[in-house]
Amino acid sequence: MTMVQIPSKITPEMIAEHGLTEEEYQRISGILGRAPSFTELGIFGVMWSEHCSYKNSRRILKLLPTEGKGVLVKAGEENAGAIDIGDGLAIVFKIESHNHPSAVEPFQGAATGVGGILRDIFTMGARPVLLMNSLRFGNLESAESQRHFKGVVAGIAHYGNCIGVPTVGGEIYFDEAYEGNPLVNAMCLGIVRKNELAKAKATGAGNKVFYVGSATGRDGLGGASFASRELTEESEEDRPAVQVGDPFMEKLLLEACLELVKTDALVAMQDMGAAGLTCSTCEMPAKGNSGIEIDVAKVPRRETGMIPYEVMLSESQERMLMVVKRGKEKVVEQIFEKWDLHAVEIGEIKEGNLMRVFDQGELVAEIPAKALADEAPLYTREEKRPDYLAEAQTLELTKIPQPKNFTEVFKKLLDSPSIASKEWVYRQYDHMVRTDSIFLPGHDAALLRVKGTKKGIAVSTDCNGLYCYLDPYEGGKIAVAEAARNVAVTGARPVGLTNCLNFGNPMKPEIFWQFHQCVQGMADAARRFGTPVTGGNVSFYNESPRGAVYPTPVIGMVGVLDDIEKRIPSFFDREGDLIFLLGETANELGGSAYLALVHGLKQGLPPRLDLEKEVRLQKFFNEAAQTRILQSAHDLSEGGLAVALAESCFGRRSVGVRISNLEMFDGSLRKDALLFGETQSRVLVSARPDQKEVVIRLAQRHQVPIYQIGKVGGEVIVIEDLLELKVGDALSIWRNAIPRRLQ
Amino acid sequence: MVVFPGSNCDEDCFHALRDVAKVDVQYFWHKERNLPPCDLVVLPGGFSYGDYLRTGAIARFSPAMDSIAKHAEAGRPVIGICNGFQILLEAGLLPGAMLRNRSLSFVCKHVFLRTETADSPFTNRYRKGEVIDLPIAHGEGNYFCEPDTLKQLQEEDRIAFRYCSEKGELGDPYNPNGSVDHIAGILNEKRNVLGMMPHPERSSEAILSSEDGRKIWESLLG
Secondary structure, three states, X not given: OOOOOOOOOOOHHHHHHOOOOHHHHHHHHHHHOOOOOHHHHHHHHHHOOHHHHOOOOHHHHOOOOOOOOOEEEOOOOOOOEEEEEEOOEEEEEEEEEOHHHHHHOHHHHHHHHHHXXXXXXXXXXXXXEEEEEEEEEOOOOOHHHHHHHHHHHHHHHHHHHHHOOOXXXXXXXXXXXXXXXXXXXXXXXXXXXXXXXXXXXXXOOOOEEEEEEOOEOOOOOOHHHHOOOOOOHHHHHHHHHOOOOOHHHHHHHHHHHHHHHOOOOEEEEXXXXXXXXHHHHHHHHHHOOOEEEEEHHHOOEOOOOOOHHHHHXXXXXXXXXXXXXXOOHHHHHHHHHHXXXXXXXXXXXXXXXXXXXXXXXXXXXXXXXXXXXXXXXXXOOOOOOOOHHHHHOOOOHHHOOOOXXXXXXXXXXXXXXXXXXXXXXXXXXXXOOOOOEEEOEOEOOEEEEOOOOOOEEEEEEEOOHHHHHHOHHHHHHHHXXXXXXXXXXXOOEEEEEEEEEEOOOOOOHHHHHHHHHHHHHHHHHHHHHOOOEEEEEEEOOOEEOOEEOOOEEEEEEEEEEOOHHHOOOOOOOOOOOEEEEEOOOOOOOOOOHHHHHHHOOOOOOOOOOOHHHHHHHHHHHHHHHHHOOOOEEEEOOXXXXXXXXXXXXXXXXXXXXXXXXXXXXXXXXXXXXXXXXXXXOOEEEEEOHHHXXXXXXXXXXXXXXXXXXXXXXXXXXEEOOOEEEXXXXXXXXXXHHHHHHHO | OEEOOOEOOHHHHHHHHHHHOOOOOOOEEXXXXXXXXXXXXXXXXXXXXXXXXXXOOOHHHOOHHHHHHHHHHOOOOEEEEOHHHHHHHHOOOOXXXXXXXXXXXXXXXXXXXXXXXXXOOOOOXXXXXXXXXXXXXXXXXXXXXXXXXXXXHHHOOOEEEEEEOOOOOOOHHHOOOOOHHHEEEEEOOOOOEEEEOOOHHHHOEHHHOEOOOHHHHHHHHO
């Protein structure tokens, strides 16, 4: 591993290498009243990187609603947001990206992404109870994408399985747009007693600063700056910027931290994630309007000859910084000793506002903590509507021929890796540990029970990147709406969301326009649903030499079900049950999986989403769950009605369906749009025959269009005389689509 | 309930015993030497010591293990689930060893098991031949032993569970990890130590889609 040499003088090249501009350097000199030392330059470089400071995105992020009922910790206040769910409990959740490390080193990149998001949750004093992930890869036929895909899945499995937090769901898309720049977004949710919520606000001069967890090495040196650059052919050389994870160490750290939270010794804690020791050392006192002094010579190390610059910037995993009440040091030491972990006192909280770093008593950095944490320059980047849109949004439906054989199209969709079963993936994840997973992977949303209460928590992650590429505003809106819908169809009430915004280089006006539009769409939807954004992460510079990824604002929506016995599963239950389609279907094929797979076109306007219709639909489910009139509910998304029907048939015991009465739909509706179109705000539900009138009346009362389209039963999926396939055959195509491509 | 660093099914088993089977349960930290008087010792699943070296290989040197061995020698019941089974093998309380799954990857899913013997304190509420549905979640559950040991296990009726089809047929398609003779769980000679890879605590309540594991706790309650 390369060692960093202390240079004699700071050069313009060195400033650029730290990702800082000349103006930013001048500003730093102004803050300090002198030129920074090399260590200080490194500290500013990481703290003022986009990854840590959101300097390019913060003004746009202000569009998102952050206030709402039950919000206990708002976005940006702590390591993760928190929402009150009643019964004296709060949920803490967040999603975060680890895209660049996963591109370079898929296994460790993904594993440490999981490790990092877990720490964000348990530093809040919450016990992590669920992991999800949202993944994007290039075409699964390419060798590079297969390497990324296999490595990432193995990395997630390794970390999550070992630490004993179930990985219960998520989504995966494969598209050329992500070739060379996969997206790996990991989400975690934890539960905490409201009165045990831990803070990262360091206060009280004289209180002690403890370093706990793994020793520090040179791994991950400057990872935050690495994440704030585009991937190039040379990115392979950045491998030292990827950290190595140890889930066993993290499990011990988790248990020790949660034990400590229950004592009265702890003032604040924060994990050392991006920008490592630097970030936690300046952010905690900045939040508490305090100063801090640490001595890096006291930091446990696993490599020799490390200079202060390296210790401050290392992103070694499984480390935390804690502020402990003076006089309670023994409490910390005893707990950490029990778990065979290091807890080393490295400094103290001080009056004032300075962060002072010593090396064996010699001062090596002295910076106002708030200048690092809160005073990075904020930019309003130039925006420009991209030129590609004019052509990409054009789609003349009259020129799209209807398929001759709908069954063949159906098979093709089921065989598409983005639509196909993700069993190959979730088999490798322990999705049942903790015995709270009530809906196993494959459902619209994951559903957990909360032991000791009647409650359930539903979570879904969603984003259709192609929609966002074709119409960023509508795509952002749909991402929020679909995530909320997936939660709502389980019977749960969406209460808040976290987001991971994956975009290209924000210095490019077209990219920044996409970013602004997506966030505006998300904001409008989130505001209408009353689901505040409690935090998340922005990941820019997702570009490989082949170009930028699709704009991909991944939404992690969380909902609460007050009585878990009232849950609605995603699969058909019994022969003879009636099938209804809720919502209106339009001639919308733009951006659909059907258009891309069958006609080779990634074109047209994606479906339009009407927020009022969506709200009415979701309210219908809230009431339907209360009165328990539905046997199943499954949202329509990629592949439309036909794929949703098939997926509803693939429960633990598969069953067939017979769809008839299609003449009740408007005659101007194309058959391919009816079967495979992706019109929004539609859900497929089933109910016992004796509930027919009740279901129809409830839909009418909520002004939700409802069509009784068929019945559950038999061993074949039949849609009038258009489509016919044995369930067994459909299931086998759908199940084998991913494994057969990996052979 | 023995807790090693890295145990992660301890809380699940604790819940199944206390809240479902309604018995008194206590955690027993691996650094402790004196096992308090108890009717059953549970070695739960997880990744004790991070699976360093080999699954279960380090846990067997824990201070707690001596008193657990004594408890077993005295004829009192010990159940090791998943990683707990691996620890029992490493500690020599059960014969054989665990290899990586045939697929070389971690497998988490529901499987069917055939109850091979009702003659044990853990299985007396099942019928011999009864097919039950329990989940597995492991990377190293491919049980292996020497032919002589296998013969002994078979002749002494010490195979507790075998992987099977929903109808109870044996065969490779139903064997999720490649275990010899489709073995999912075995007993010691005195029949008071059971090691099994599937997780009964994950199928002890109707809401978890199977309650077939519950009879193990009920068998122990007599």
